[in-house]
Amino acid sequence: MTAPPRSLRARRSCHAVPGSNPRFLDKAQGLDSDQVFLDLEDSVAPIAKADARKNIVEVLNTGDWGTRVRTVRVNDWTTQWTYRDVIEVVEGAGANLDCLMLPKVQTADQVRTLDTLLTQIETAMGFEVGRIGIEAQIENAIGLVNVDAIAAGSPRTETIIFGPADFMASINMKSLVVGEQPPGYDVGDAYHYILMRLLMAARAHDLQVIDGPYLQIKDLDGFRRVAGRSAALGFDGKWTLHPSQIDLANEVYSPLQSDYDHAENILDAYAYYTSEQGGARGAVMLGDEMIDEASRKMALVVSGKGRAAGMQRGDVWSPPRD
Ligand code: GLV
Ligand code: MG
Numbered sequence: 195m196t197a198p199p200r201s202l203r204a205r206r207s208c209h210a211v212p213g214s215n216p217r218f219l220d221k222a223q224g225l226d227s228d229q230v231f232l233d234l235e236d237s238v239a240p241i242a243k244a245d246a247r248k249n250i251v252e253v254l255n256t257g258d259w260g261t262r263v264r265t266v267r268v269n270d271w272t273t274q275w276t277y278r279d280v281i282e283v284v285e286g287a288g289a290n291l292d293c294l295m296l297p298k299v300q301t302a303d304q305v306r307t308l309d310t311l312l313t314q315i316e317t318a319m320g321f322e323v324g325r326i327g328i329e330a331q332i333e334n335a336i337g338l339v340n341v342d343a344i345a346a347g348s349p350r351t352e353t354i355i356f357g358p359a360d361f362m363a364s365i366n367m368k369s370l371v372v373g374e375q376p377p378g379y380d381v382g383d384a385y386h387y388i389l390m391r392l393l394m395a396a397r398a399h400d401l402q403v404i405d406g407p408y409l410q411i412k413d414l415d416g417f418r419r420v421a422g423r424s425a426a427l428g429f430d431g432k433w434t435l436h437p438s439q440i441d442l443a444n445e446v447y448s449p450l451q452s453d454y455d456h457a458e459n460i461l462d463a464y465a466y467y468t469s470e471q472g473g474a475r476g477a478v479m480l481g482d483e484m485i486d487e488a489s490r491k492m493a494l495v496v497s498g499k500g501r502a503a504g505m506q507r508g509d510v511w512s513p514p515r516d
Pocket of ligand 1: 359361
């Protein structure tokens with residue numbers, strides 16, 4: 195079984211696994227996350243990176259990942275590790291890999307460089323050229339300033355990802371608790387601008403947009419609260435660092451059942467009323483609500499998220515009998 199095509203991949207929960215820990219790499223295969231990313235970057239100590247590459251190649255080739263999106267996070271281009279990460283992982287397991295995640299992206303050129311290297315490896319190895327996607331993680335001020343160009347940097351790019359911990363450090367935010375409001379800031383959400391900026395760049399370029407980690411792994415209410423903010427804005431999913439966060443992420447980034455049913459019903463009713471049989475009308479009442487073409491577009495978003503999450507319809511609308 196392989197992951198669905200790019201545009202249909204749900205990424206409500208993106209589970210992070212350190213590449214240096216074979217036990218966690220094995221365990222991750224049984225978890226109910228939409229995506230798994232095997233890490234070579236900040237969760238792996240410098241002296242453990244060479245072994246982590248080998249562990250990751252092995253587990254990608256021999257593991258059972260079902261339909262999960264299989265991603266490896268390489269080190270960023272300012273380090274000495276990136277080229278070897280990409281070459282070893284893609285040469286060794288490129289046929290069993292869906293995406294590479296590039297952290298701390300600062301410019302579109304960094305995405306293009308990764309694209310070029312991937313194309314060379316795919317060509318040399320006889321893999322389908324362009325199949326492996328790129329996930330661009332924005333983790334500093336320069337990356338955010340350049341996010342539109344980064345989002346447009348390569349046709350391989352599938353997601354824009356927020357890296358809150360590195361980002362907070364990059365802007366000197368006066369806090370040590372990732373994702374929570376910095377003490378003293380009592381006039382709104384300190385992350386609102388950043389989240390919105392990432393969301394606009396992603397939507398403008400038809401990419402998914404994923405929120406980063408919540409490090410207080412025992413605080414599930416905190417996870418729900420912080421995830422709920424980016425989900426409400428329109429983010430597609432969030433990283434999970436512990437299995438207990440996965441079900442929560444799957445729930446928070448899925449529509450409520452009542453909203454999913456309502457969206458499907460708007461689509462059915464609108465299709466009926468705009469047809470000849472339904473009177474070829476563009477604006478009609480559905481219950482107490484007027485629906486038109488814009489309602490259809492909003493409903494498509496909610497139904498798309500519900501379908502990608504495998505939701506089933508409960509209450510189903512049917513046309514009036516004459
Ligand atoms: C993740 O990489 C982060 O910096 O939050
Ligand atoms: Mg980071």
